[in-house]
Amino acid sequence: MIKRYTISILVNDQPGVLQRVSSLFGRRGFNIDSITVGGSEQTGLSKMIIVTSGNDRIIEQIEKQLNKLIDVIQVSHLSSYPMVERELAFIKVKAEPSERPEILGVVDAFRASVIDIGSRSLIIQVVGEFNKIEAMVELVRPYGILEMCRTGTTAMIRGDNNQ
Structure with missing residues (x-):
């Protein structure tokens, strides 16, 4: 079943991080329905909120791939919680x-x-x-x-x- 998922990604605030995250989605054939990026509560870190569509297996695969990126600090699947x-x-x-x-x-x-x-x-x-x-x-x-x-x-x- 295809559903919308919201993922929060805490990343180092470095040039090229957005490109690396978005290209990961593209290389894997996953679509980004929505993306926002901005500062976080921690100096030197930014927060990305990505909305994508898929099934639970696809989201699990996306999270694993994101966690392999060097500048990614934390990946949270927000849709799993009341938000x-x-x-x-x-x-x-x-x-x-x-x-x-x-x-x-x-x-x-x-x-x-x-x-x-x-x-x-x-x-x-x-x-x-x-x-x-x-x-x-x-x-x-x-x-x-x-x-x-x-x-x-x-x-x-x-x-x-x-x-």
Whole structure:
């Protein structure tokens, strides 16, 4: 059964580490659905959050391969635990003045916000889990999406557990 998996990778903050991790996925024929990289709570270390799809065997193989990389400090399979995950999207939508009240109703329903208003467009900012972003995109698609950009998923285990 194919499922989405979220993996956290603590790595040395060195040039080329992102390339080595992403090329490992490519060489093995695994797709990266989403990747975010940024600083961590430890100086000199960065955290990568990778979302990929597969089955349990594939994820186990990915984790083993990642642990073989020199600059990888820790690999954690976040999807095995209750976690908090978020993604950010900016969606530029065609919005004639007569359509704006209807679009704003969708924005309010998703607890999103309008961050820019043009003469014939709106830029909507929406934050949430992957499925929330997907639902928002589908609801504004009929108005005409002019442009869209999304961050990757970032995630953390809930509660007092650390990974």
